[in-house]
Amino acid sequence: MNLQARNDKRDLILAKGAQVMTRRGYHGTGVLEIVKAAGIPKGSFYHYFASKEDFALQALEYLYSPRLARYRSALTSLASPPCQRIVGYYAELLAHFSRQQSPEYHCFIGSLSFEMAELSQPIGHRVESILTQSVSTLADCLEQARLEGELDSDTDCHALAEFIGNAWEGALLRMKVGRSVAPLEIFLAQLERLLKVR
Template identity: 75%
Template sequence: MALASSRIDKRDLILAKGAQVMSRRGYHGTGVQEIVQAAGIPKGSFYHYFASKEDFAMQALEHLYRPRLQRYANVLGNTALAPSERIVGYYRDLIAHFARQEKLEYHCFIGSLSFEMAELCQPIGQAVEDILQRSVQLLAQCLELARANGELDAQTDCQSLAEFIANAWEGALMRMKVGASVAPLNVFLDQLEQLLRPR
């Protein structure tokens, strides 16, 4: 049992450290050597856990985003708050996290992979799309609860609204990174609050 746990820990270490490097340097700018150096392991160990750099990227996506999606689901499932408050509160807390940074930094693993690899590598592109769609579905379900509670117009297309919010958030993050300012995120939050303000 201890051996199995050690194997999982080492794999998780490689995934975490390697994903950090790949987020900063991009898929093409990161070799297996950079990944193993970041994790402090011999190169041979990499191929014990991953068939290739592509396999590593696929596993790293799931490793990073499964817990993030679970946190998103937990926040959006918090019955102590109205559905619209759960959504706005989630994004408000994220923006507060960025605003507290002394030096604003944002490195997005999924964004980096999508820009570089979505067209070049169909499996990676599909893995990115699957994660984004899982996020949208969680949001759409919460919006449907908001609609059922009368917080949204009865005719609201919750799936389309979820897609719009998710896309707007990704765009705001890109603007934040380019301009090194949380101003685009604050604009996003202001518009989100107006969208979800009880009618």
């Protein structure tokens, strides 16, 4: 098997297996469920992953590296002022969920962190690293907004980024429970007020 084919097969297992693990949880998902979802023999799993924990670590990287890259790209674009970039990014996410007939959100990182952050140090560290990168990206954009006079000069941009990130995660959870985008609409309206974007 050439390298490209090997990577494609690994990516297929990661994509399908992560979907199963998000819905069933880490402890509720065995290697058998992962390989069945990917349509491969059980023995093939161990050609790509040393263990279920190794699978979870690689799945975090597979899913969140491109998401972080998109977030950085959106928040560093020079097409609009910093605060508008932030609001625009979340407005697009709201539009995405609004197009769904019954809004659904399955969060792999949320599911893993709830179950495994304390039980598996490697998973806990990887989750924290991803969340820290996200906050750092947002804080950098907020700092640019502060320097350009969009925010008060004494704004603690890192604390504000933490607050926005946590508020968004909470809004997603409420959307998932209520199957309604109303919590996201409230989040966006308050974000616009907070960042003084009209």
